[in-house]
Amino acid sequence: VGDHRLDGIRVIDAVTYHVAIEIEPGCVIQPGDVVTLSAKDGNILAFVCAFSERPLPPARLPSVAETATACAAKWAMFWQSGGAIDLSASADPRWKELERRIVLSQYQMAVHTAGRWCSSEMGLLGIDPWRGQFHMEMVWWHLAHYALWDRWQLGTEAIDCYQRFAPAARTLATQLGYKGLKWQKSVGPEARTAPWYGNQVLLWKQPHPIFFAALDYRLHPTLATLEKWAGIVHGTAEHMADYPVKDATGIYHLDPAMPPSEMGITHDTVFDLAYWRWGLDTAQEWRQRLGLAREPFWDDVRDHLAPLPVVDGLFVHSAGWPDTYTNRAWEHPDPVGVLGMLPPTAGVDAKIARDTVAKIWATWDWRRCWGWDFPWIAMAAARTGQPDIAVDALLKDSPRNQYDIQGINTGGPCPYLPGNGGLLYAAAMMVAGWDGGPERHAPGFPDNGRWTVRWEGLKPAL
Secondary structure, three states: OOOOEEEEEEEEOOEEEEEEEEEOOOEEEEOOOOOEEEEOOOOOOOEEEEEEOOOOOOOOOOOHHHHHHHHHHHHHHHHOOOOEEEOOOOOOOOHHHHHHHHHHHHHHHHHHHOOOOOOOOOOOOOOOOOOOOEEOOOHHHHHOHHHHOOOHHHHHHHHOHHHHHHHHHHHHHHHOOOOOOOOOOEEOOOOOEOOOOOOOOEHHHOOHHHHHHHHHHHHOOOHHHHHHHHHHHHHHHHHHHHOOEEOOOOOEEOOOEEOOOOOOOEOOEHHHHHHHHHHHHHHHHHHHHOOOOOOHHHHHHHHOEOOOOEEOOEEOOEOOOOOHHHHOOOOOOHHHHHHOOOOOOOOOOHHHHHHHHHHHHHHOOHHHOOOOHHHHHHHHHHHOOOHHHHHHHHOOOOOOOEEOOOOOEEOOOOOOHHHHHHHHHHHHHHHHOEOOOOOOOOOOOOOOOOOOOEEEOOOOEO
16 A cells, blocks of 8 residues: 555455556555555545456556546547437427436446446446346347347357356256257356246247348458358357257247246247247348358247247237236236337237237236336337337336436346346337338337437437
8 A cells, every 4th residue: 555546356255356546646545454545634535447358567547537537538539429309399298207217227227238248137236136237038139139230249258158158058058958059148258047937948049140241241241240240140040940849740830948937937938939930930040141051950940939929919928928918917928029129920910919918018017027128118109000019118107117316227136237228129129110110200109290209329229
């Protein structure tokens, strides 16, 4: 300890990091078992703090003023790049709150998710019930929006976790008797899976890397992109083809399966079936772009997957849960994902999808849903031609669809960043459109004269 700087080392098991604190003139460092920083005049305490995996050099750290100047320049560059949405000319009085959420969500996601590692559900705001580990099914909600807002570079390092985790994913698949890459559920930087009974049967995390590859190729349609993702796409699809169980009639079933709603273990979950088909299709297209032949077994599985479960003209959670709308109408509304987050796939009837969105919007217990459920149904409402529901969903007055003064999605046991990321993806999709969508301005907003949407720099959704 010197008179103006303190250097420390923090060791937790096999993890070591270095810390340096430098005080400004007028402040004092008091060493001891507990180090105290104080201001001589009692008014202003000014210091800078650096963290590193390696020892920090003794050279002076940037001052408080220099750090503030660098931050101001960085944020100016951030706001002057990427996409933007302006709703201020709208007649609907809700425009101001929606725009506030959109603007502040960009800031919050850049702060909490634009790092080397995927974010936990509450980012840097504390330790959540999962002890700060991130969830591989939540990676989509934290990072996919960067593609639509033309800020892909902010998410690249975290998205590259698939490259870093691939050896562990292959080991996990082998241990369980499968081929390919089986993606983990809740992990830390070392790719070890935290214990949880649904780890291996919560399936919707599996196709995510194929979705990210498709987003990357949309932005960078080059051979380099194809080659970068080739191993991940192939290994992911290889496991997706190996996991389903074939019955005596030749139909492949996702069994066992836990749906996104995590209501229990069942089979043939509706969203997973649609995502499986889309993922296998996209993986085959990837091979063809590389000049490779289609994998016949992947096509066989894709063509003979169980049909999406339908009861009374509506998609239901799973074939094993026909009581979706009577006993399971709460938590994540999985059926809306099949034509919302996902583009059209084989077996998705457009009328059934539209009716399902309307039914879920009218009957679901939205008090018992989570932050990303509202943009999830907003995407589906937009894609099925129900833009009024799309806007209403983003602004639904529900305990877990609140956004505090800093713009953080709140209402649950902790701040909930998947809600912020989902809002950004849905808003961009509603404004810039999606593949095969209507050829009108802001197709996800009502064309009723009450919404005036100006925008720039956004990319359409898949």
